[in-house]
Amino acid sequence: xxxxxxxxxxxxxxxxxxxxxxxxxxxxxxxxxxxxxxxxxxxxxxxxxxxxxxxxxxxxxxxxxxxxxxxxxxxxxxxxxxxxxxxxxxxxxxxxxxxxxxxxxxxxxx
Amino acid sequence: xxxxxxxxxxxxxxxxxxxxxxxxxxxxxxxxxxxxxxxxxxxxxxxxxxxxxxxxxxxxxxxxxxxxxxxxxxxxxxxxxxxxxxxxxxxxxxxxxxxxxxxxxxxxxxxxxxxx
Numbered sequence: 007x008x009x010x011x012x013x014x015x016x017x018x019x020x021x022x023x024x025x026x027x028x029x030x031x032x033x034x035x036x037x038x039x040x041x042x043x044x045x046x047x048x049x050x051x052x053x054x055x056x057x058x059x060x061x062x063x064x065x066x067x068x069x070x071x072x073x074x075x076x077x078x079x080x081x082x083x084x085x086x087x088x089x090x091x092x093x094x095x096x097x098x099x100x101x102x103x104x105x106x107x108x109x110x111x112x113x114x115x116x
Numbered sequence: 117x118x119x120x121x122x123x124x125x126x127x128x129x130x131x132x133x134x135x136x137x138x139x140x141x142x143x144x145x146x147x148x149x150x151x152x153x154x155x156x157x158x159x160x161x162x163x164x165x166x167x168x169x170x171x172x173x174x175x176x177x178x179x180x181x182x183x184x185x186x187x188x189x190x191x192x193x194x195x196x197x198x199x200x201x202x203x204x205x206x207x208x209x210x211x212x213x214x215x216x217x218x219x220x221x222x223x224x225x226x227x228x229x230x231x232x
Binding site: 010014036037041046047048049050051054056094096098099100101102103104105106107108109 | 120149151156157158159160161164171172174207209213218219220221222223224225226
């Protein structure tokens with residue numbers, strides 16, 4: 007995960023917004039991704055953003071991309087207990103292998 | 117189709133033994149990937165196939181590791197002479213590359229390997 011940095015933990019209260027941040031070093035990827043991993047499960051693709059976009063909204067999810075600062079964020083509105091999971095930002099290297107950050111563990115308290 | 121499946125889900129083996137994992141991708145996906153995930157880390161790329169051809173291997177894939185996809189459908193990952201450092205979750209993903217992207221990869225539930 008040295009190509010991508012994420013804060014490891016985030017705790018929010020149910021109903022609040024969550025913002026998960028990611029800083030990456032390689033800007034060659036055409037797309038940047040957010041994956042969710044629940045305990046004992048594989049990774050679920052949540053959303054992605056084209057590198058030429060600044061923002062993408064998908065229901066409760068908002069992705070912001072600052073290419074100048076190489077900063078990607080995922081905002082989850084009205085966070086629910088079911089959103090508790092590990093969130094990974096990722097980018098595609100050579101259009102083949104996905105490179106992942108270390109993941110941010112989101113804990114939602116009722 | 118219910119998605120990418122992997123078997124077994126858990127494997128406990130003694131150091132020095134060989135293990136083999138299987139991945140069944142989504143049926144129309146011609147690309148298949150193997151990743152390894154250790155505790156507290158994101159997945160790390162190991163190798164990928166396009167149809168039956170293995171096109172790329174990471175430097176993480178030592179010569180004790182071998183992957184095959186003989187008919188371009190399911191894939192197997194074998195680890196010979198397992199070491200305790202091989203203990204990890206082994207994830208499989210598949211995709212169908214569309215020109216221009218977004219190159220979505222769909223992951224299976226993983227096989228958790230414990231080497232004692």
